Amino acid sequence: MLTWPALEPTAELRAPPRLRHTGREQLVAAAETLLVTFLWATSWVLIKVGLNDLDLQPISFAGLRYALAAAVLAPFGWRAIRAVHRRGDPGLDRALVVRVAVLGLFFYAIAQGAQFAALAVLPAASVGLVLSSIPIWVAAVSWLRGEEAAGGWQVAGIGVLVAGAALYFGGFDVGAAGWLGLGAAALCAAASTIGQHLARDLNRDTQARLGGAIGVTALSMTIGSALLLAVGIALEGWPQLDMNGWAIVTWLALVNTAFAFTLYNRTLRVLTAVESSVIVNLLLVMVAAMAWLFLGETLDLRQIAGLALATAGVLAVQVAPRLNRRPAAGTNP
Numbered sequence: 001m002l003t004w005p006a007l008e009p010t011a012e013l014r015a016p017p018r019l020r021h022t023g024r025e026q027l028v029a030a031a032e033t034l035l036v037t038f039l040w041a042t043s044w045v046l047i048k049v050g051l052n053d054l055d056l057q058p059i060s061f062a063g064l065r066y067a068l069a070a071a072v073l074a075p076f077g078w079r080a081i082r083a084v085h086r087r088g089d090p091g092l093d094r095a096l097v098v099r100v101a102v103l104g105l106f107f108y109a110i111a112q113g114a115q116f117a118a119l120a121v122l123p124a125a126s127v128g129l130v131l132s133s134i135p136i137w138v139a140a141v142s143w144l145r146g147e148e149a150a151g152g153w154q155v156a157g158i159g160v161l162v163a164g165a166a167l168y169f170g171g172f173d174v175g176a177a178g179w180l181g182l183g184a185a186a187l188c189a190a191a192s193t194i195g196q197h198l199a200r201d202l203n204r205d206t207q208a209r210l211g212g213a214i215g216v217t218a219l220s221m222t223i224g225s226a227l228l229l230a231v232g233i234a235l236e237g238w239p240q241l242d243m244n245g246w247a248i249v250t251w252l253a254l255v256n257t258a259f260a261f262t263l264y265n266r267t268l269r270v271l272t273a274v275e276s277s278v279i280v281n282l283l284l285v286m287v288a289a290m291a292w293l294f295l296g297e298t299l300d301l302r303q304i305a306g307l308a309l310a311t312a313g314v315l316a317v318q319v320a321p322r323l324n325r326r327p328a329a330g331t332n333p
Contacts, residue, residue, distance in 0.1 A: 029270035033279045036264045041286035043256045044124045045294050046248050051120045052295075054245050057236035058116035061249070063229030064239055066108055068253035070222040077218020080211025096209060099202060100216065101223045107195030108224025113231070114188035122181035124291040125299060125307065128284050129168055130185035132310055133161060136317050137193040145197075157316030160309055168306025213265065277318040284311050 050056040118127045136158055202216055210216050232239070241249065268276060288307055291297040299307070 025270055029267040032263055033267045033276055036260045037280050037283050039256045039260045041283055041290055043252055044287045045290045046252055047119050048124055048295055050248050056239055058120045059113050060232030060236045060239040062112045062116040063232040065249050065252045066225035067229045069257040070225045072258045073218040074222055077215045080215040083211055100220050103198040104220040104224030106191045108221055109227040111188050111191035111195060113228050114184045118181045118184035121177045123297045125288040127185050128287045129310055131189055132284050132314050134189050134192050135314055138196045139317055141197055154317045157313045161313030164306045164309030164313055168303050281311055281315045
């Protein structure tokens with residue numbers, strides 16, 4: 001999955017060979033992807049409410065969320081891994097566990113902790129704009145690894161993203177705490193970029209040994225969330241949650257994480273990467289709109305134009321290479 005919501009917890013999935021689907025199936029899958037994008041956008045609002053209104057500490061808050069989500073996914077992941085052993089295929093070994101642990105460290109412990117820390121001091125739209133650059137950094141690493149060549153449209157998309165960010169942050173009074181928040185957001189983007197490539201390699205090389213994507217996701221999330229929660233408790237103490245706090249953590253873990261990613265992975269069996277990217281890139285717009293509606297975060301016309309440019313730039317980077325690889329007319333999809 002090469003979309004900037006990769007900051008949410010999931011392993012990279014490679015969709016099975018594409019089959020022919022009816023128009024109704026595609027419409028349903030598109031609606032489901034739109035629902036998932038909406039749920040992901042609400043995560044940002046709920047996180048800000050927990051941090052600002054309920055005074056939750058960011059690291060332990062993030063750790064508790066993903067630990068609960070991992071507890072939900074763990075039985076399914078363990079069942080998939082056990083199925084591999086029953087077939088007599090090679091299963092887990094020390095080297096493979098280390099690779100999964102490194103994925104959990106970057107993709108969950110570092111990335112998610114940094115995201116929550118950034119949201120503790122910055123507006124949701126500002127953090128979203130920084131994290132929207134994740135697909136570009138993922139693509140840049142792919143170019144450096146020789147996996148993909150940079151096309152003209154992708155270079156143009158990067159320029160548009162930079163212009164949008166400059167327009168958004170131009171004249172923006174960040175302040176000392178804001179710079180720390182931007183640093184945390186940049187750390188989240190860097191860790192997510194590394195995590196994306198680690199997840200790609202694991203799913204390409206060893207997915208069968210882990211029982212598929214559910215095994216990779218469950219195991220890496222369990223390790224990463226345990227580290228994140230341990231660090232949060234050591235630095236901030238056990239999170240003190242009232243009923244509202246538990247409701248937010250439970251909803252984030254069960255609905256916006258376990259359910260949303262299960263549904264999203266299912267839609268990838270119907271939609272192409274281009275079709276999915278077009279829908280998911282509405283996330284930045286949804287986050288900004290919800291932050292204005294529910295959190296009172298206002299945007300002027302310049303910032304709105306900057307967000308729109310950034311979204312267009314990210315979309316160009318994601319969509320252009322896939323459009324170039326579309327099969328010619330008359331060939332099988």
